[in-house]
Amino acid sequence: MTENPLVALIATGTAPVETLATLALEQQRVIPADRRAFLHLAQRATAQPETADFFRTLAEGEAEAARRLTAFATACGVDEPRSRTYEPLPGCQSYPAYVAWLALNADPTDALLALTSNFAEWGAYCATIAKALRHHYAFTNEACAFFDFFAEPAPAAPRVEPTDKELVRQYSRALQHYEGSFWATLLPRP
Structure with a gap:
């Protein structure tokens, strides 16, 4: 797992x-954006039924995550007016913007390989956060459910071959960079 200061x-x-x-508020923007990107990738992958099914599964997971996110946001003191008027941080939103770019421009198979390359690390972050929220912040199980969901093993991706291995590496590196930017942007400032 990569060192993540936040x-x-x-x-x-x-x-x-x-x-x-702020993490909750940013995720309120990331989750629906990723869901739409996954649905678009599923639509583009009609010639690859297993890939299309996988992206539909990911989109369903994002819908479930959105339902679970509400309790976390509430536990953090985020109410509906604050949510509605919140201005997202560009450093946090660069990740879903790139996922959307992949949905529009990358071969769906290559996008699948790039996106899944980061799932284990994201899941480990979520497991750590869920444990800490319970132990240090006294959050309820319901308030931790968003992170519990992503801490579970990711859906099994179909075995696919990249159309271009170098592009997949580039996409994966960019996703890691944008995810790092997400977390770094959230770091408390002195």
């Missing part, structure tokens, strides 16, 4: 609740 702060209970609130 996850480390959350793990020790030293991240402010306001930082957690």
Whole structure:
């Protein structure tokens, strides 16, 4: 797992609740954007039924994550007016913007390989956060359910061959960079 300074702060209970609130607010934008991107990839993968099914499964997972996110946001003090008026941070939204770019431009098989290359690390971050929210922040199981969901093993991806291995590596590196930007943008400022 890559070193993630924000996850480390959350793990020790030293991240402010306001930082957690911002995480919730940003995820309220990421989740529906990723869901739409996965649905678009499924639509583009009609000649690859297993790939299309996988993207539909991911889209269903995003819908479930959105339902679970509400309790986390509420536990962080985020209400509907704040949610509605929140202005997202570009450093956090670069990740879903790139996922949308992949949905429009990458071969669906290559996008699948790039996206799944990061699932284990994201899942490990979520497991750490869920544990810390319970231990250090006294959040309920319901408030931790968003992170519990992503901490579970990701759906099994179909075995596919890339159309271009170098492009898949580039896409994967870019996704890792944008995810790093997401977490770095959320770090509390002195």
